[in-house]
Amino acid sequence: MHLLIQAIILGVLTGGLYALMTSGLTLTFGTMRIINMAQGVFVVVGAYIAFTLFNYLHIDPFLSILISTPLMFGLGVTLQTFLLRPIRYDAHRLSLLMTWAMAIGIEGILSIFYGTDFRGIITSYQNTSVTVLGYQFPLVRVLAFALSVAVLIGMWLLLSRTKFGRAVRAVSQRESAAKLLGVNTDRTAALAFGVGAATAGAAGAMFGLVSSFDPASHYDLIGRLLAICVLGGLGSNAGAITGAVLLALSESLVQAEFSPAWSSLPFYILLVIVLIARPQGLFGVRSRGAI
Amino acid sequence: MLTRTPLVRTTLLAALVVGMAACGTPAPTGSGGGSSSPLTVGISVSLTGDFSNTGKAAQLGYQLWADQVNAKGGILGRKVQLSFADDASSPTQVVTNYQNFITRDKVDLVFGPYSSLLTLAAAKVANRYGYSFVEGAGNGPSVFAAHLPNLIDAGPATAINGAQVWGDYILSLPQSQRPKTAAYPSLDDPFSAPTADALQKRFEAAGIQTVYSATYPAETTSLGGVIAKVASTNPDMVVSGSQDADGWAQVQAMIQQKFNPRFLFMTNGPENPVDFPKNVGLPNTEGVFTSDVWTYSAPIPGNQAFVKAYLAKYGGAPGDIDSTSAETYAVGQLIEAVAAKTGKIDNQTIISTLHQGSYQTVVGEISVDQYGAPKGTQFLEEWIGGKLTIVYPGNIAEHAPVVPKPTWP
Secondary structure (H helix, E strand, O other), X not given: OHHHHHXXXXXXXXXXHHHHHHHHHHHHHHHHOOOOOOHXXXXXXXXXXXXXXXXXXXXXXXXXXXXXXXXXXXXXXXXXXXXHHHHHHHHHHHHHHHHHHHHHHHHHHHHHHHOOOOEOOOOOOOOOEEEEOOEEEEHHHHHXXXXXXXXXXXXXXXXXXXXXXXXXXXXXXXXXXXXXXXXXXXXHHHHHHHHHHHHHHHHHHHHHHHOOEOHHHHHHHHHHHHHHHHHHXXXXXXXXXXXXXXXXXXXXXXXXXXXXXXXXXXXXXXXXXXXXXOOOOOOOOOOOOOO | OHHHHHHHHHHHHHHHHHHHHHHHOOOOOOOEOOOOOOEEEEEEEOOOOOOHHHHHHHHHHHHHHHHHHHHOOOEOOEOEEEEEEEOOOOHHHHHHHHHHHHHHOOOOEEEOOOOHHHHHHHHHHHHHOOOOEEEOOOOOHHHHHOOOOOEEEOOOEOHHHHHHHHHHHHHHOOHHHOOOEEEEEEEOOOOHHXXXXXXXXXXXXXXXXXXXXXXXXXXXXXXXXXXXXXXXHOOOXXXXXXXXXXXXXXXXXXXXXXXXXXXXXXXXXXXXXXXXXXXXXXXHHOOEEEEEOOOOOOOOOOXXXXXXXXXXXXXXXXXXXXXXXXXXXXXXXXXHHHHHHHOEOOHHHHHHHHOOXXXXXXXXXXXXXXXXOEEOOOEEEEEEOXXXXXXXXXXXXXXXXXXXXXXXO
């Protein structure tokens, strides 16, 4: 029983981080109907920024988010403006290739600057954990989880309470109608892509704290993030959170209770079942965005 | 007729490919001492991907050897020219790289890549073309189980025999001090898992109870659940079948979950003198064991000169030198030994010569069986006072083993 609860704790904490990584993917799909294959590499860039700021300027990764998120926002807006906007006439198909090209290009640039060694952000509290009723709560994971929740709440407020959020929702529901109502759809799409990249920047700092990474880490990440998104329903934030927690929880439980060799299996079985029974995903909507 | 065209085309193409392969198969090259053309050597190295940290160390060792041998005038008057290609730690890419070296570049010799996984795939390609395959970093059982006649491992011990030094040490302890229970969390990898398995069988036969044994796939990003399970069984000893990053993740998860086994042995990870302390934190290295073939202070003939030359070329401190650099350097030393002994340097001579006798290298005396498996052993190292220290066997130990493992700081 002790082991079961410990595994649940670790699973939920990891799930929070996955949810944060996935939220950007959800946002860009919701607004632009494109699947951003570069979301994984954005997370890795975020990790490298945090790594650099920590190792050279001794800025704690939690503080460095204040620097990395605006940088990542700028990167996202720039990439969207120069690489995605020109192909919007056939965004559904071409964007998949374009964002994948971005991912590989950024991976190459990271390799040039940082090399291909595995890196880690090793802080003084790296291995600290808090014991509550005999259960271990690794501090970095708790903090990463808390930050993820805070950013997700912030995103929810941004989307539901601001003019920008209304514009995003309008574009996601019907772009032509939004345009008619005076929404600058190009700008909204660029900003949404930027916000998506910024969340990856924050998630990246946390990712760098909890695991080792190299420029190629994004391949494993994007596979998981897409699976989470598809399970939860593309474009749905609630879906992303549910999917992320289900993935991390099932992995942690199977690792602990059965065998690590099978840890990914239950999630993907669930994914197949959901896709058969409900192709739009758990929280997805068939015809329009559901952000 | 149109519908049959692709089939016809495919058949023709297949015939063409087979024909070209037959014509294109180069006779393994390399001539006697008379030639003054450079001796070209193709080597695939893992500069990116999972093995990149140690893969680069492999390249450094090869390059150092080539520079030294060229400074002396080359081998039998021929300058050594190394060509490196990155395999991204992928068994598919490594095959392509060696095929390119042999069929396109028509190199004289090929040397091995890093890791058992890649060595096995690559050695088969070399064997197909009649090339010798001397390698320094593939000693998992699957490499030798392939029964390749062209393979020679320049490490002094196979992975399984090498790690048995941990078994030798544990079973040398009086019954009262030995661990009673053990856990074996291992990476699903042809080096790591079989090495941990072999130790498990030996310890079980000696009465040490197994309380946990499982392999995790390479893509496992969080080992929290695995270590939670290990911790729940509270073993006296953990034998981790690990490589680099997963080894660090195991240590981090153990610290976070406040689980401190009395004995912690890891097949790989702690032997890297730079990356291990950097990624787990130097104070956390204390008391962690690993086995290794080489360390800068090992009392092996020629080792001090190697360390000096390495530092002169690459800088750094002796403790920063990865043992893989020494192993790949030893590959070159074997080639030199063949030339010195026979006055020839061709693939067939390399294969027939190295399968007999023993040869002194910086990683020790090398002698191999008919499938290239080295017959020697490794030594046991422990992190003591922030430094990798030889602790067993006693005749070369720099310090007595420190057990039980101190608690995590």
